[in-house]
Amino acid sequence: MRVPVNLSSQPFRRDRPVLIGSAFAALLLLVTLGVLISLSVAERRQTADTQLALTRINAQLVRIRQEQTKLDAQMRLPGYSAVLDRNVLLNALIARKSISWTRIFADLETVLPPNVRLVAVRPQVNARNELFLDMTVAADTPEPVIAFIAKLEGSDVFGSTAVSGITPPTQTDAFYRYRLSVNYAQKL
Numbered sequence: 522m523r524v525p526v527n528l529s530s531q532p533f534r535r536d537r538p539v540l541i542g543s544a545f546a547a548l549l550l551l552v553t554l555g556v557l558i559s560l561s562v563a564e565r566r567q568t569a570d571t572q573l574a575l576t577r578i579n580a581q582l583v584r585i586r587q588e589q590t591k592l593d594a595q596m597r598l599p600g601y602s603a604v605l606d607r608n609v610l611l612n613a614l615i616a617r618k619s620i621s622w623t624r625i626f627a628d629l630e631t632v633l634p635p636n637v638r639l640v641a642v643r644p645q646v647n648a649r650n651e652l653f654l655d656m657t658v659a660a661d662t663p664e665p666v667i668a669f670i671a672k673l674e675g676s677d678v679f680g681s682t683a684v685s686g687i688t689p690p691t692q693t694d695a696f697y698r699y700r701l702s703v704n705y706a707q708k709l
Contacts, residue, residue, distance in 0.1 A: 620644045620652065624707055632672040632679065636665045640698065644705070652705045659696035663687075666699050673703050680704030 641657040673679040686700040
C-alpha cells in the first residue's frame with residue numbers, strides 16, 4: 522500500500538494557469554475599456570459638431586423667414602396686390618386658353634362608341650394643373666355607356682373615370698344620361 526507523503530509546510534498548488542488566464546482577461550477588459558472610452562469621446566465630438574451645424578441652419582432659417590415676412594408684407598401693399606390679382610387672372614385665362622378643344626374631341630372620337638351621344642363636355646383644371654373632363658353622355662341602354670367607361674379607363678390618354686350621376690329615361694327624354702368625370706392627359 523502506498524501512502525502519499527507531503528513534507529512541505531504548504532501543499533503544492535497549480536496557480537500559474539489561473540494567474541495567466543486572469544491577467545489575460547484583465548488585459549482584454551482594459552483594451553475594451555479603452556475602445557469604449559474612445560468611442561464615447563468620438564460620439565461626444567460628433568454630437569457637438571451636429572449641434573453646431575443645427576445652430577447654423579436654424580439661424581439661416583430665421584433669416585429666411587424674416588425675408589419672407591418682409592416680402593409678404595411688401596406684396597400686401599395696395600399697388601402690388603392689384604398687380605398680383607391681375608397676374609393670377611391672366612394666368613388662369615392662359616391656362617383656359619391652352620386647352621385644345623380640337624384635341625379633346627379627337628381623343629374622345631377614338632373611344633366614343635357610335636351608340637353613345639356626347640351631350641356636354643366641361644374641361645376643368647385642378648390646383649395641381651391637371652386637366653379633367655366633366656362630361657354628360659346619353660344612350661338608349663346602359664350597356665354602351667359602360668363599354669364607353671371601360672374604353673376611357675383602358676385608354677392611355679384618359680385615366681380613371683368616376684360616375685357622379687345617372688338619370689333614367691323620362692317621358693320627354695328617351696335616353697339614359699350619365700354624368701362622368703375623367704382624368705385627361707392633355708399637356709397644358
